[in-house]
Amino acid sequence: MKKIVFILLIATLSLQAVYTEKVKMKSISFEIPVDKNTIVMQRNCQWCHSYGYILNQGKQSREFWHKIVLKMRNTYKAPISPRDELLATEYLYKHFGKEKN
């Protein structure tokens, strides 16, 4: 047992490295279309992750977007009001919607 702990300790220590150079991370912003409900998206959808998650879904049905909004509220506990739930779904379907799945 002691041997294993020792080996693990050595392995971990040898993985350590000191990085002194400054790392520049590229900042990417994902733009979404602007209309009267953009503010609904701003107050509900941008403080956990970027709009990239939305843009990556491609065109989807109204039902799909409604399920997404409900998932954000029910699973990830986003405090989305019933009114904003409908407005966000409306916005998503308007800009990223398609007729059928």
Ligand code: HEC
């Ligand atoms: C409370 C935090 C939170 C808020 C607010 C939030 N999300 Fe999310 N969202 C998440 C998490 C966590 C994931 C899953 C991340 C992962 O799997 O890497 C996610 C994933 C997604 C995805 C990817 C598809 C999926 O099913 O995982 C979409 C699309 C999405 N969110 C849209 C939205 C929209 C639209 C809103 C606003 C109505 C919103 N999110 C607000 C936390 C949030």
